[in-house]
Amino acid sequence: MTPPAEDTEDTAVVAARPRPRRAVSFRDAGPTAALLVIFVGFAAWSSQFRSIDNVQNIMDAAAVLAVVTCGITFVLMMGSIDLSAAGVMGASALAVALLVENNRNGNDLGLLGIALAVLLGAALGAVSGLALVLLKVPSFMTTLGVSAIGLGLATLMFGGVQPNISDKMLESWATERILGFTYLTWIAAGCVLVGWLIQRYTRLGRYAFAIGGAEEVLALSGVKVAPYKVAVFTFAGAFYGLGGVMVTSQLGAGLVQAGEGYDFSAITAAVVGGTLLTGGRGGVLHSAIGVLLIMVLTNGLVQVGVSPYWQGGVQGLIVVAAVAAAVIPQRRRNQVVK
Amino acid sequence: MTRISRPLAAVFGLSLAATALTACSEGSSTASGDAGSCDPGDVKLVGQVRNESNPYEASWLDGGDAFAESVDLKQERLTYDGDSTKQQEQIRQLLAGDTECLVMNVLPNGDSDTTPIVKGADQAGAYLVTQWNKPADLKPTDYDRWISHITYNGIESGQQIGDALFQAIGGSGGIIALQGVLDTAAAKDRFAGLEAALAENPEVTLLDQQAANFSRAEALDVTKTLLTKHGDSIKGIWAANDDMALGALEALKQAGMKGEVAVVGIDAVPDALTAIEDGTMTATVSSDGAWQGGIGLAIGYCVATGELDMADVSDEDRAFYAEQFLITDENVGDFLTPKTDPSEFECDKVFDRVAGPLS
Numbered sequence: 271m272t273p274p275a276e277d278t279e280d281t282a283v284v285a286a287r288p289r290p291r292r293a294v295s296f297r298d299a300g301p302t303a304a305l306l307v308i309f310v311g312f313a314a315w316s317s318q319f320r321s322i323d324n325v326q327n328i329m330d331a332a333a334v335l336a337v338v339t340c341g342i343t344f345v346l347m348m349g350s351i352d353l354s355a356a357g358v359m360g361a362s363a364l365a366v367a368l369l370v371e372n373n374r375n376g377n378d379l380g381l382l383g384i385a386l387a388v389l390l391g392a393a394l395g396a397v398s399g400l401a402l403v404l405l406k407v408p409s410f411m412t413t414l415g416v417s418a419i420g421l422g423l424a425t426l427m428f429g430g431v432q433p434n435i436s437d438k439m440l441e442s443w444a445t446e447r448i449l450g451f452t453y454l455t456w457i458a459a460g461c462v463l464v465g466w467l468i469q470r471y472t473r474l475g476r477y478a479f480a481i482g483g484a485e486e487v488l489a490l491s492g493v494k495v496a497p498y499k500v501a502v503f504t505f506a507g508a509f510y511g512l513g514g515v516m517v518t519s520q521l522g523a524g525l526v527q528a529g530e531g532y533d534f535s536a537i538t539a540a541v542v543g544g545t546l547l548t549g550g551r552g553g554v555l556h557s558a559i560g561v562l563l564i565m566v567l568t569n570g571l572v573q574v575g576v577s578p579y580w581q582g583g584v585q586g587l588i589v590v591a592a593v594a595a596a597v598i599p600q601r602r603r604n605q606v607v608k
Numbered sequence: 609m610t611r612i613s614r615p616l617a618a619v620f621g622l623s624l625a626a627t628a629l630t631a632c633s634e635g636s637s638t639a640s641g642d643a644g645s646c647d648p649g650d651v652k653l654v655g656q657v658r659n660e661s662n663p664y665e666a667s668w669l670d671g672g673d674a675f676a677e678s679v680d681l682k683q684e685r686l687t688y689d690g691d692s693t694k695q696q697e698q699i700r701q702l703l704a705g706d707t708e709c710l711v712m713n714v715l716p717n718g719d720s721d722t723t724p725i726v727k728g729a730d731q732a733g734a735y736l737v738t739q740w741n742k743p744a745d746l747k748p749t750d751y752d753r754w755i756s757h758i759t760y761n762g763i764e765s766g767q768q769i770g771d772a773l774f775q776a777i778g779g780s781g782g783i784i785a786l787q788g789v790l791d792t793a794a795a796k797d798r799f800a801g802l803e804a805a806l807a808e809n810p811e812v813t814l815l816d817q818q819a820a821n822f823s824r825a826e827a828l829d830v831t832k833t834l835l836t837k838h839g840d841s842i843k844g845i846w847a848a849n850d851d852m853a854l855g856a857l858e859a860l861k862q863a864g865m866k867g868e869v870a871v872v873g874i875d876a877v878p879d880a881l882t883a884i885e886d887g888t889m890t891a892t893v894s895s896d897g898a899w900q901g902g903i904g905l906a907i908g909y910c911v912a913t914g915e916l917d918m919a920d921v922s923d924e925d926r927a928f929y930a931e932q933f934l935i936t937d938e939n940v941g942d943f944l945t946p947k948t949d950p951s952e953f954e955c956d957k958v959f960d961r962v963a964g965p966l967s
Contacts, residue, residue, distance in 0.1 A: 323836045331829045421689075425659065430666040432879055445862050452862075521824055522858055523879065526661035530823065572833045578819040579790060 301544050301556065304592040305563045312570035319573040326450050332565040333458035334516045336558060338529075339536040339543075340465040341509025343557040344475070344502045346540050349482040349549025350402070350409035352503070355510045355536055357420025358394045359529025362387040362514030364427040367524025370437035380439060388511040394420055395507015399500035409503075417533070424526040433524045443519040454516050461509065465554035468505075478502050482549020539564050542593055563592065643735075643752065644914030646709035648679060651912050653905045654702060656686040656695070657715045663877050664897045665715070667946040671901030672713060674948045679909060692717045699725050703732040709912055710734035713904025716741045719793070726754050735912050737904035741793075748926040755911055755918070757927045758900065759966065762794050765893040766801020766848070768934045769872040771809075772891035773844045776870035780811035781843035784834050786856060788822040788848040795822075798848045798874060815841060820852045827855030835863050844870040850880035850892055857888055876935055876943060884940045894933045898946040899961070902953050903930075910955035925959045927966040 313320035338355050345352040368374060369383030377383065394416050401412040435441065443453040469475035477498045480488045489495050510529070517528040537547075543560025545552025567588055571581050655672035657665040669685045676683040688695040695717050702710065712734055716722040722742040729736040730751045739758045748754045773783065785802055788795030799817070806814055815838050820827040827847065835842065845860075847853035853873030860866050867888060873880055876894035883889035910916035935943050951957065 318837045321836060324833070327832050327836055331832065421661075425661045428661050430660065430663065430670070432663060432877075434879065444858075517825060520828060520858065520862075521855065522861075523824075523854075525824060526659075527823070528825070530825070568829075569833050572816075572818060572830065573837055575816075578787060578817060581819070 300595065301542060301559045301563060301592070304595060305559055305566065308563065308570065308588070308592070309566050312566065312574060316570070316573045319570055322450070324569065324573065326447075328562075328565050328569050329455045330452050331569065332561050333452070333454040334513050334520070335532065335535055335539060335565070336458040336561045337461045337509055337516060338513040338532050339539045339557045339561050340461050340554055341506035341513075342533075342536045343465070343540050343545055343552065343554050344469070344478050345409070345506050346537070346545050346547060347469075347478045347482045347549055347552060348499065348502055349485070349547075350499070350503075351537070351547070352398070352409065352413045352506055353533050354394065354398055354413035354416040354420065354507070355513070355533040356529040356531070357417030357422075357424070358391045358507055358510040359420075359514035359517065359532060360424035360526045361394060361420040361427075362391045362511040363518045363528035364424040364433070364524040364526065365390050366440070366515045367433040367435050367518050368427055370435055370440050372433045372435050372437070372524075374431060374433040378437070380437065383437075384440065384515050387515050388508050391511015391514065392504050392508035395510070396500060396504040398507065399503030402503065403496040403499050413503075421526060424528075428524075428526050435518060435522055435524070440515075440519045441522065443516065444522075454519065457512075457516065461512065462554055462558045465509075469554050474498060474501055474505070479550060479553075482546075482551075484550070535564065538589070542589060564589070643911055643918050644916075646912040646914070648909075648913050649681075650709045651679075651681060651909055652706070652710050653681050653683045653909065654686060654710065654712045655683050655901055655905065656688065656698065656712065657901075658690040658717065659687045660685075663879075664875055667897040668715070668901035670946070671898030671948050672905050673901075674898065674950075675902035675905050675909075675953050678950045678953065681909075683905065688717070690717060692721050695721060696724055699728055703728050703734060707732040707734040711905055711908030711912055712736050713901065713908065714738050719743045722746060726751060729753055735908035737907050739900055739904060742927075749923050752918075755907055755921070756904075756925065757966065758904065758930050759928075760895050760932050761929045761963070762797025763801040763804065764929075765874050765932055766798035767805045768801070768893055768932075769874060769891050770802045770805030770846060772934060772936060773846055773870055773872045774805065774809050774812050776872075776890045777812070777843040779809065782813050782815040782838065782841040783844040783846055784815050784831075784838065784842055785817040786820045786827050786830060786845065786847040786852040787817055788819070788852070790819050795819075795848055802846055820847075820855065822849050822851055824851040824855040824858075827852035828859050831856040831859035832863065835859060835865070842869055844890075845872070847871065847873045849873055850875040850877040853889060853892070854879055854883065857883060876933075878944075881935065881940055881944055884935060884937055885944065887937065891934060891936045894935055894943055895930070896933065896946075898948045899952065900930075902948050903958060903961070906953035906955075907958045910958060915955040916958070921959075924965040925962055928959075928962045929964045929966060931961040931963045 318324060342352050366384055366387035369377050369379045369386055371378040398412045398416045401407050402409050446453055448456060481495055485495060514528050518524050539560040540557040541547060542563055543556040545556050567585055571584060576584055653676050655669050657668050660666045660669065672683040686698050688698055712729060714725060716725060716738055719741045722738055723746055730753050733753055736754045737756050742757050748757050787799055806812060816834055818830045820830045845856045847856055850873035853871050856871050860869055870890045872891045874893045876892045880889055880892045884892065911918060
């Protein structure tokens with residue numbers, strides 16, 4: 271059986287270039303450098319910013335976005351796009367809030383409830399992937415649709431009364447600390463590590479890269495691409511599901527809007543970190559840097575006292591400047607807008 | 609192939625567009641029949657809000673159902689997911705049907721969305737009550753079937769909770785403010801109310817103000833950041849809505865400062881009421897969503913059936929600030945379950961909650 275060659279979306283077929291074996295090459299150091307410069311800049315400016323408390327704060331605030339970005343990175347590496355995060359997170363947030371101990375029903379499933387919510391996220395991700403490969407709907411549309419489905423499910427589960435969680439374990443994720451960081455931050459760090467290991471050492475991760483770089487070549491060499499695409503979307507969905515669970519832990523309640531804005535902030539973070547929208551480049555570690563960069567910026571602007579009326583604009587300006595500075599060493603990165 | 613020169617094409621295109629536009633505006637009002645000729649059983653009630661995924665708008669539609677039930681009708685519940693295009697589409701579909709006895713109680717998505725809704729309804733002869741959003745220069749008195757516009761004085765509510773907050777912290781100390789979406793009237797007015805309260809209480813200092821966009825999650829992060837920035841000098845947190853107040857409460861809990869800082873919000877969402885009841889939150893303001901959902905339909909129903917004559921409705925009642933209620937631990941018990949009082953929807957009482965004309 272020949273693999274379907276027609277479901278290539280971005281056939282930006284580039285000649286295979288020798289890629290350094292190291293995970294983070296010198297060329298990818300741009301975002302990291304930008305992160306350091308911005309961090310040192312704020313630290314020099316504000317003594318509050320460089321306090322231990324505030325650094326903990328930044329890490330805690332970055333946790334959810336890091337997990338979501340980790341998931342979206344795999345999709346972006348493939349050259350697809352994923353806008354389903356908001357809906358998937360809303361659905362899993364409501365699901366977990368109704369499955370663990372809460373004020374709406376008698377459920378008290380604990381960890382099992384959390385696992386089920388993550389599974390729900392994975393299932394929604396799988397729907398995106400299947401619609402992409404079976405129905406040949408572009409990922410932009412399928413994931414937008416799945417986001418709407420997720421929000422619809424969440425609204426049904428919401429049913430007019432907000433479920434507040436009273437599950438001790440889930441609540442402790444946001445409040446208990448190990449070595450100064452909340453459990454949520456450690457979970458996020460774990461996710462980044464797992465994501466990186468998968469990206470680097472499993473077939474799934476490598477093929478995701480290869481699909482983004484040159485899907486046709488991969489297909490011609492006898493690899494069935496479709497199952498890997500579905501797997502990547504499922505995997506990303508699981509990460510969004512976990513993100514929804516984490517938001518629920520932070521807020522102490524299941525909100526339909528739990529994932530609001532995360533779809534685009536995650537894509538922004540990934541791109542700022544050096545993951546290309548055309549696929550084939552970047553990775554989980556890049557994205558993690560991107561997340562930190564955004565979070566340091568958001569926090570720093572408040573700490574140094576930039577007026578809220580200016581913050582949005584200033585933040586946008588710095589992000590654009592940081593990305594521009596980071597891509598100067600590599601003209602190729604501009605290919606998205608060429 | 610013939611080619612027309614570009615300027616000529618432009619002129620041609622423009623004149624075509626102009627013709628099309630004139631054709632549109634020539635359509636005269638199709639309003640048939642006089643106001644007030646509907647049989648009560650023929651009235652069709654429609655309530656339209658953004659979505660049912662928040663307690664406030666869910667209670668709005670429930671209030672509409674409660675009114676509809678009291679007159680043996682059913683309310684059609686419409687939601688448009690905060691999407692202006694979708695709202696207009698739903699309105700167009702409604703107005704394309706039988707509009708003679710149609711009563712609509714609408715929450716327009718934004719100020720500019722009100723204009724086409726009003727014009728469409730007026731032309732189709734449907735009875736319309738709008739709430740919260742309208743452009744300042746668009747006035748119900750200029751239309752026959754746009755009966756009333758109801759909104760709330762955000763300056764007043766911002767000041768009310770500000771005063772309650774200052775009282776809770778003993779009249780002096782530092783506070784922080786969490787603003788809503790900065791370019792909305794609600795955010796601006798409520799913050800202006802806080803500033804007014806601050807002007808009267810020079811002992812209270814506003815340490816910092818940040819936008820958290822009416823969002824619980826953003827308020828959580830912003831409050832955590834501000835807690836590290838200002839530490840113990842924060843005695844109180846003023847939030848422009850309850851969602852942000854609840855996010856701030858969560859941040860205090862995570863920082864181990866639960867109960868040490870007074871928090872106020874606006875909207876009276878159920879979780880905020882519970883928080884006021886158990887003492888973690890100080891005050892909120894209720895616009896009474898269930899009443900809003902019922903009253904718009906009630907006003908329309910009364911006019912449609914002729915029980916209320918448009919001639920008797922004063923200009924002040926056609927665009928007004930409705931009464932709102934400050935909720936503290938003293939009266940929270942009365943508000944814990946949203947309920948409507950059918951007597952408030954009687955035709956001679958529908959304007960009882962007018963607190964003042966819209967300036």
